[in-house]
Amino acid sequence: MLNFPNPSRIYDASRRSVCFWGYDKAREIAFLVDDAMLAKLNPDIVSDESSLLATFDRNRDQILELARTLYKGGPQNKYTIS
Numbered sequence: 001m002l003n004f005p006n007p008s009r010i011y012d013a014s015r016r017s018v019c020f021w022g023y024d025k026a027r028e029i030a031f032l033v034d035d036a037m038l039a040k041l042n043p044d045i046v047s048d049e050s051s052l053l054a055t056f057d058r059n060r061d062q063i064l065e066l067a068r069t070l071y072k073g074g075p076q077n078k079y080t081i082s
Contacts, residue, residue: 002029002071004064009056011049017080018056022067030078031067037082 002022009020017032033056039045041062042055056063063081070079 002068032080034082
């Protein structure tokens with residue numbers, strides 16, 4: 001079961017993504033939400049770090065649900081939501 005007990009998220013400019021982490025028991029899984037997906041969630045977005053993080057925060061529940069849908073278990077420990 002994938003859980004998200006840690007509300008931390010960061011913007012990674014080199015990947016043009018907001019990164020956050022989920023946990024399957026003791027296993028940490030990284031998720032990246034790219035700028036394009038955030039723009040789909042908020043078409044009026046300005047592509048700066050604070051705006052992208054704010055869009056992530058406003059849509060956190062929807063993004064976490066997408067992450068749960070993508071997550072399949074197994075050896076993969078990084079997923080991109082785009």
